[in-house]
Amino acid sequence: MGTPGSGRKRTQIKDRFSAEDEALSNIAREAEARLAAKRAARAEADI
Secondary structure: HHHHHHHHHHHHHHHHHHHHHHHHHHHHHHHHHHHHHHHEEEHHHHO
16 A cells, blocks of 8 residues: 555656756746847847
8 A cells, every 4th residue: 555655756756857847948948049049139230
């Protein structure tokens, strides 16, 4: 009876990490987009 309980706990931890990874990936994507926009603006200003 203890095994299914620990199995559920592992899944919750895995889900939490997945959500955290997704959030961090989203933040990284947004930061990369901002940097790309800055680079593009800088390139246009130089031209």
